[in-house]
Amino acid sequence: MKRIDKEKLVLALAAPVLAVVVAMALSSGIVAASGKDPIEAFRLMLEYSANADTQVLILNRATTYYLAAVAVAIGFRMNLFNIGVDGQYRIAAMLAAAVGGAVTLPGPLHMTLILVTAILVGAVWSGVAGVLKTHRGVSEVVSTIMLNAVATALIAYLMRDSLLGVLPQGSDQLTTEPLADSADFPGIPVDVDGRTMEVYGFIFIAVAVGIGFHYLLNRTTFGFDLRAAGASESAAVASGVDTKRMVLYSMLLSGGIAGLIGMPQLLGESHSYGVADFPAGVGFTGIAIALLGRNNPLGIAFGALLWAFLDRSAPNLDFNGFEKEIATIMQGLIVISVVVAYELVRRYGLRRQQQRVGEELAQAARRNVTEVAA
Incomplete structure (x- = not known):
């Protein structure tokens, strides 16, 4: 054995x-x-990652990627392909920032309001695809791709200065109303050559999400039904599992986690929503990392760190005469x-x-x- x-x-x-x-x-x-030396390229990448400031940036980027990959992995375990994580995270971050900027509350309540808003918006946006699949048989691949485009258009519409957008002094980029200091999620200070950088405190929330994901799948009846339905729909139906309900629940859960993807950036650094701070493509990166990590929380963590390492090492290659596209x-x-x-x-x-x-x-x-x- x-x-x-x-x-x-x-x-x-x-x-x-x-x-x-x-x-x-x-x-x-x-x-x-x-015509370049590949050993030298890898040496430069490893050398750059040894710097304390680079390690902070890698951890911060990996935190975002980890949440994106877990959101995708939930769908994968149900044999669903949620390509809409990218749109779900951006619309959730924008509306959560708008709600958070419109109120002033004590710290814990303020952060809770923003996080709950992000989770609900992400779940609702993903739930649209779930409802279309369970009630109309529409493939989640098609619906989530289309919802990404709808999210992009809706964000552009709402971010106008006549609606939710404001123009900060000295800036040419529209953002939502800046969050009050009560919404600042404490980070982990790191001394880097006399200056202080912060690792996102949200990294602990990401760890908790990973542990919760593992527990849900492997220690609960819901997780067993989800894995059974993903492995064989006909066998799950024969054992009494309502597969349509599991599809809808899986999409809602995946979207809810997707809503958290932008929170490390929003609560830990930018404190407002701006298009440049919340780029498109993070959700698609999550797909690659979920595949690399085999939909396992621990494997996804290593995949997220590897991806963040490659992202952050690219500029150093360009600086030393190598193509950063490597x-x-x-x-x-x-x-x-x-x-x-x-x-x-x-x-x-x-x-x-x-x-x-x-x-x-x-x-x-x-x-x-x-x-x-x-």
């Missing part, structure tokens, strides 16, 4: 490790083909490699399972022959 468990663990780790190794090898080949190429190759590696490992694991079954049947047959002969 222990041997089998150990083998399962090795197989679970093999796919992401193989994907990263293959992506690094292919990236090295591309860098070498351009980091982007590596990210793309990791996604492709993950898909291929998972399929290879899955096929290998299936063959190993078949071999074990054959060995056990052969042993049982030999025992039967021995008993009959005796």
Whole structure:
């Protein structure tokens, strides 16, 4: 039994490790083909990440990516492809910032109001796709893509200076009304060469979300029903699971987590919503990280750190004469490699399972022959 468990663990780790190794090898080949030294490129990236200020930036970026990947992973575990995480997080951040900027409350109440608003807006926006799928059979892939476009247009409309947008003094970018100091989420101060930087305090909320995700899936009846419905809808229905309800609940939960993606930035740094501070594309990055982490909270954490490391290392490559797109190429190759590696490992694991079954049947047959002969 222990041997089998150990083998399962090795197989679970093999796919992401193989994907990263293959992506690094292919990236090295591309860098070498351009006439540059790939070893030097990787050395510069690692050297830059050793700086304390870079590590703070990596942790802050990874916190956002982690939340995005967990939101996507919830859908994946239900066999749903929530591509709308990007729109859900941006519209949630914008409306939460607008609500938070319109009131002044004691600190805990103020932050709670903003967080609840973000969660509800993200859940409602995602819930639209859930309702369309359960009641009209509309693919969540199509509906969430379209809702991303609707979210972008709605944000542009609401951010006009005649509605929710304001123009801060000395700036040419419209933002929502700045949040009061009571909405400042305390960070972790880090001394960097005499100046103080902060790791987002929201990193603890992200950790709590990951633990909650793991507990929900593996320790609750809801999580069991969700995984069962995702693995086989027909089998889940036969066992009494209401699959339509599970689809809707999964989309609501995924959207609610998506609503938290912008909160580290909003409560920890910008304190208002501006388009430049909440860029599009974070939700799609979450898809790649969820794949790399195999929808596992711990695996997603490593994936988020790797992705943030590549993001933050790119400018240093450009500064030292290397094309900064090397980091982007590596990210793309990791996604492709993950898909291929998972399929290879899955096929290998299936063959190993078949071999074990054959060995056990052969042993049982030999025992039967021995008993009959005796």
